[in-house]
Amino acid sequence: MIVLSKEKFPIEKEQDVILFRNRIKELATRTGMSLVNQTKLMTAASELVRNMLRYAGGGVTLLEIVSRSSIPGVRLTFIDEGPGIKDVHQAMKDGFSTGKSLGLGLPGAKRLVNEFDIKSEPGKGTTVTIIRWKNGL
Amino acid sequence: MGPFLLVTIQVDLYDRLALTLESDLINMVSKTEAKGVLIDISAVSIVDSFMGRILGNIASMSKIMDAATVVVGMQPAVAITLVELGLTLSGVHTALDVEQGMELLRNKIGHPDTHEEGLYDSII
Ligand SMILES: Nc1ncnc2c1ncn2[C@@H]1O[C@H](COP(=O)(O)OP(=O)(O)O)[C@@H](O)[C@H]1O
Ligand SMILES: [Mg+2]
Numbered sequence: 001m002i003v004l005s006k007e008k009f010p011i012e013k014e015q016d017v018i019l020f021r022n023r024i025k026e027l028a029t030r031t032g033m034s035l036v037n038q039t040k041l042m043t044a045a046s047e048l049v050r051n052m053l054r055y056a057g058g059g060v061t062l063l064e065i066v067s068r069s070s071i072p073g074v075r076l077t078f079i080d081e082g083p084g085i086k087d088v089h090q091a092m093k094d095g096f097s098t099g100k101s102l103g104l105g106l107p108g109a110k111r112l113v114n115e116f117d118i119k120s121e122p123g124k125g126t127t128v129t130i131i132r133w134k135n136g137l
Numbered sequence: 138m139g140p141f142l143l144v145t146i147q148v149d150l151y152d153r154l155a156l157t158l159e160s161d162l163i164n165m166v167s168k169t170e171a172k173g174v175l176i177d178i179s180a181v182s183i184v185d186s187f188m189g190r191i192l193g194n195i196a197s198m199s200k201i202m203d204a205a206t207v208v209v210g211m212q213p214a215v216a217i218t219l220v221e222l223g224l225t226l227s228g229v230h231t232a233l234d235v236e237q238g239m240e241l242l243r244n245k246i247g248h249p250d251t252h253e254e255g256l257y258d259s260i261i
Binding site: 015021039042104108111 | 186213
């Protein structure tokens, strides 16, 4: 996998989110991604960035355009140093929430992208990485 | 029959603004005794689980106040994404545009004359 462009985008407050989503749209457009795939990627990002703000008080995101076998895509990494997740398997289940919300953020985000990776350590923080390929299904 | 409320969301909202929309709209329904609420989201490019829940909340609160909610103009990409996200907008009716949304509300609520027709039929 080749990284074609890389930038950092800190998320500290709610007002950062709209700018963040717009930036993702710019990058996704550059790869030639279809509108539907862009929408899926931005919706997944919206869920993950909310989790970061809500459960970890913010964090930093990496926005990259990557390429594999000459196919471009957008990779997003969400890094926080919040409380972490005790049971990741449980958190990935539809409907599981400690925040009295719908519990669709993590499992929904996973369904909306082509690659999804989550690492979390209680007391240390959480890192989620997603990739949406230009023409991945 | 109370009036219909038409709300057009002009920009992408994030959580706090969406919550404001929810409370403003519910207040409006209560104040105006509206029988129908139309929410035009044709300018909205993302509906995630938070925004989806807000729409659902508006619908269920309105229902308690005896008003039906129709979400109109959802972009196809947004609709496809919602399904994959796993969100069902329960209690929310959808229509392609404001005109169709109005039509749907009129059918739901029923014209006074439609009622009469129904009565007449049953007498026959
Ligand atoms: N960045 C994070 N830091 C700590 N806990 C998290 C984080 N993201 C998710 N979680 C935990 O995982 C649960 C499920 O998250 P999610 O699927 O987005 O649903 P919801 O946000 O509606 O609860 C959350 O309720 C929370 O307990
Ligand atoms: Mg969430």
